[in-house]
Amino acid sequence: xxxxxxxxKTRAFLGIIARAFDRGxxxxxxxxxxxxxxxxxxxxxxxTDFAEFIRxxxxxxxxxxxxxxxxxxxxxxxxxxxxxxxxDNLKRLLTAFEETYPSLRTKKVLVIDDExxxxxxxxxxxxxxxxxxxxxxxxxxxxxxxxxxxxxQVTATPYSLYLQPE
Numbered sequence: 426x427x428x429x430x431x432x433x434k435t436r437a438f439l440g441i442i443a444r445a446f447d448r449g450x451x452x453x454x455x456x457x458x459x460x461x462x463x464x465x466x467x468x469x470x471x472x473t474d475f476a477e478f479i480r481x482x483x484x485x486x487x488x489x490x491x492x493x494x495x496x497x498x499x500x501x502x503x504x505x506x507x508x509x510x511x512x513d514n515l516k517r518l519l520t521a522f523e524e525t526y527p528s529l530r531t532k533k534v535l536v537i538d539d540e541x542x543x544x545x546x547x548x549x550x551x552x553x554x555x556x557x558x559x560x561x562x563x564x565x566x567x568x569x570x571x572x573x574x575x576x577x578q579v580t581a582t583p584y585s586l587y588l589q590p591e
């Protein structure tokens with residue numbers, strides 16, 4: 426999803442999440458730029474835009490770093506997880522999928538990589554061998570843990586996406 430700065434990309438991907446929920450997706454993971462202020466802003470925006478569904482007890486929205494112990498009832502609802510693209514945040518997300526709530530692995534998951542050009546597109550070259558960065562590897566691991574998932578990159582600066590290694 427490519428758009429200019431302040432062109433409505435967040436509104437667009439929140440609409441995509443709503444549409445995905447209507448079409449059978451169970452979980453949306455929003456990967457945000459690794460700053461506390463943007464994570465708080467994204468969390469607030471999701472809660473505002475989905476307020477009616479949250480009040481109706483149809484959708485649960487959490488920052489992964491403050492994810493409470495979820496009940497089976499809550500796990501049966503639509504779930505939006507906001508995750509900063511930082512090692513500890515992604516570790517907590519992976520633990521939720523692997524250990525705490527393994528049922529998440531069987532759900533249909535939409536992963537939204539907001540600001541896709543920051544952190545998630547990283548690699549290094551050592552002795553001629555290209556290796557993905559830590560955050561890139563963790564995102565790949567999430568996608569492997571949730572085989573019924575789709576991935577949407579969102580950016581206003583697409584050039585770094587084109588520079589990814591094969």
